[in-house]
Amino acid sequence: MICPWAAGGGTDRTGRKLASLAGDYMDTSFYVTNKTGGSGSIGFNAIANAEPDGHTVGVTTVEICTISHLGIADVNPTDLRGVIQYNFDPASITVPRDAPYDTIGEFVDYAKDNPGEIKISNSGIGAIWHLSAAGFAQEAGIDVRHIGYDGGSPATKAVVNGEVEATAASAAEVAPQVKDGGPLKVLGVMGDERVSIFQEVPTLKEKGYDFTMGAWRGLTVPKDTPEERITELHDAYKSVYDSNEFQEFMNQNGFGLVYRDTEEFESFMDSEYDRFGEIIEGLDLGNK
Structure with a gap:
């Protein structure tokens, strides 16, 4: 193998x-x-x-x-x-817990009202989490900035540290910062079904975005x-x-x-x- x-x-x-x-x-x-x-x-x-x-x-x-x-x-x-x-x-859209949006719809509305303001971290330009965020931005018709980091963990820390407004890592990668009232919250996942560790978080499809x-x-x-x-x-x-x-x-x-x-x-x-x-x-x- x-x-x-x-x-x-x-x-x-x-x-x-x-x-x-x-x-x-x-x-x-x-x-x-x-x-x-x-x-x-x-x-x-x-x-x-x-x-x-x-x-x-x-x-x-x-x-x-x-x-x-x-x-x-x-x-x-x-x-x-x-x-x-x-x-x-699936990729997820994860933001600070105190962000001014609680749903993926509110996130999209904010991005449309503030074009180019939202920075989304990823595990490297051209890597899967960057392409996931970019593909979703294309689907939703929003203008965001993509910031590459050396892996999913640094990309997640960048949201915690306030360097960026969101990240597009997997649910498993952000879980330690989300569980038990952590500093982050997940707005939506890019899968056909909800993920087992965040059953309360909807898929983008559930919210009207046909994107996985x-x-x-x-x-x-x-x-x-x-x-x-x-x-x-x-x-x-x-x-x-x-x-x-x-x-x-x-x-x-x-x-x-x-x-x-x-x-x-x-x-x-x-x-x-x-x-x-x-x-x-x-x-x-x-x-x-």
Whole structure:
């Protein structure tokens, strides 16, 4: 199993959990290799260029749909075959608890009345939380400023410290600053459903904004892998996904559980690739 991100992060941790349980459902065991760099492109290329015999799978993240549009690398979903999607963590709009708006509608109204005043922090320009905030701003027709930080945690601290008016990190990342009367509050999440840790917070769809976006993870293989091997891998990892041990691991660590089978995952990656292309073109970020 190839992981394009560093050891200890969420992608690595979920991948290692999948790998450790896969041996219960296949007559082999998996070991994880971290191949990092290039916003995931080093690892994605390693997955794409591996022998297409079903013995190599890769943990693939949303960046497979953004980096070619950003001019970072040419690798994209057409270089891979989907096996299974197992995770989706929607972005959220999080603001200070004493902000002059308590709903996403009031936030949008304020932004429209004060164009360019609201600064939204993110985990880096061109990264998923930046694209989520920018995509929502496009959908809502508001003019905001995007401020990049080196990761989701510094982006959240920037709201606490008053450097910016909002952040677009995942619910899990902002939870420590929101729970138990913390200094922040979540106005809305960019998922199809409410997140388990903030059941009281509505989705943007519930409030009339037809927009979902966030970080996601799944397993892929080289594009020429035989169908029967893909099916075998899917069935094994679907059994892992359904296991109590994996479900508990994901829930306890705040990772959102979303399942898509091979065909659904490939269609989802294709649609994400097209959608991010439009958003990035609108932001004039990419080289293409």
